[in-house]
Amino acid sequence: MTLGAGFDSNLYYSSSRENSSIRQVPEGYIEPSLKLSTPNPAMWDLNGSAAVGWRQYLSSEETVASQSGLAANLGASLTWNPRGVFSLRLSENFVRTNEAPSYESADSVNRIFNRAGAMLGFHPGGRVLESYLSYDFSLYRHNLYEELDRSTHHVGWKGHWSFLPKTALVAKADYRRINYVSAYQGGPSGDVVSPEGRLRNANSTPLRLTGGLRGLLTQRITLGLQAGYGWGFYEANSGPDFKGLLVQAEASYQFGPVELDSRIRAGYQRDFTDSTLGNYYTYHRALVGFQQGLVGGRLRLGLEADAQMRDYADLGVRQVVTQDNVITLPENVSDLLVGVLGETSFEIRKGWDLGLSYRFVSNFTEDIIEVEGLGENSVRDYQRHHVVLSTTLTY
Secondary structure, three states: OEEEEEEEOOOOOOOHHHHHHOOOEEEEEEEOEEEEEOOOOOOEEEEEEEEEEEEEEOOOOHHHHOOOEEEEEEEEEEEEOOOOOEEEEEEEEEEEOOEOOOOOOOOOEOEEEEEEEEEEEEOOHHHOEEEEEEEEEEEEEEOOOHHHOEEEEEEEEEEEEEEEOOEEEEEEEEEEEEEEOOOEOOOOOOOOEOOOOOEEOOOEOOEEEEEEEEEEOOOOEEEEEEEEEEEOOEOOOOOOOOEEEEEEEEEEEEEOOHHHOEEEEEEEEEEEEEOOOOOEEEEEEEEEEEEEEEHHHOEEEEEEEEEEEEEEOOOOOOEEEOOOEEEEOOOOOEEEEEEEEEEEEEEEEOOEEEEEEEEEEEEOOOOEEEEEEOOOOEEOOEEEEEEEEEEEEOO
16 A cells, blocks of 8 residues: 655646646545465466556646546466466556646546457576567557547567576567557548548558667676667558667666665667657657665665657648648657656565655757647647655555
């Protein structure tokens, strides 16, 4: 059971150029949770977890207080023969979010994610060679923008060859089939933009092929480096498509007593992902982090900073005309997202922990999507500070 109280400096992710819509609000939340696992599994390994929480925003403004709501994360897995040459894992995961939208509103954002899948493993004696083939089916539902609802078929393969005890060559293949329920974001026909001015939802079958190295260079230094190529395979006549280099690199150095797992780390990633604006965006993400255990591991300190540069694909459309508005898109849309997370936790006694966290997130973009008519301009830069004090009781 976790109880928490905090303060959010910018509930709606509003720009400083929109001072009238910036809302600062204290909050409280309660989250009971349950975890089940099989001790010393042999032929069968069953695991499950459930967390359901309520977050309450403390404000006299009805639109702010109405952002309060329920979030849930439920998951379970069953593995057959986890220590044998062959294994089979079945899994199910359900997530419901409760979030404030990026504009002032009485309606909170509730996203539903549900994923069910199976994974077949082949790992002969010693697990020097491991190979896994998986399939997952996912559903995404949005309570406010139903035209963004979609389903995803996901087939994946990954292989490891441990040529040293804790160092391995790795290879991955990732294929997805993403299908939107609605062909358009509100419009019935057209190519990139419908006659009513709505953007098209572009189905896709992205493929990623990567390989590299992961493991220990020394007893203290861990390195991971993977690279490969990716293709978006967006459906014909839907606008821009992606193909290009994919990179993921990470390194860490462990210091102090091994049992405290104190380390510094750094990482970099280049990839692409689906977007409701421009089919997709590419991104470069860099991060550095620090974690340390003190007082025999009872006190944990953590700090992480990351920066992400996003470039949205150009649809080749500068203006969209709808029934109520004329929307002007900038020639180039990009984001510079910067985040800082600081965390500390202390074990007061066995089963009772106290935690304090601070998160800063910001988008330093200057791009504005201009709206003439009944709507308002989309000013996309913001800064947000979020502080939470929590206590967790475990039985």
